[in-house]
Amino acid sequence: MRSIIPTILFTVPLSLALKTSTVQAREDNTKAAFFTTRVKPILDANCARCHGGTNHRGGLNMDTRESLLKGGRDGASVAPGDPTSSLLIKLIRHEGPKDDPKNMPPKGEKLSDADIKIVEDWVKAGAAMPVAPVK
Structure with a gap:
């Protein structure tokens, strides 16, 4: 009868490593550095x-978190933790009529699905930003 110990010794550390990397990836978007490296560009x-x-x-x-929370004429741009209620997300998804001037960007192509997902993930994680504007 073969021992299952070698299988367990390999499988458990692998599954823990995969869980840890998934958690770390999820945690990154809660930090201001995620904004600086992924969202700001x-x-x-x-x-x-x-x-x-x-x-x-x-x-x-859009230079500071406070200004995003305050928003513009149409109200707050970001609802931290709630991308579906965030005006920013609705506008970059082009959820308005096709030629709606409020779709962002108003002229040209809609952001890529990958870029929209990054911004959504950032908002969902709380929209963390550095205290001072990043140049």
């Missing part, structure tokens, strides 16, 4: 021209 490429620095089209500045 998306916002810089697609949103900052109109909603960053001295530009506050629609009354929205």
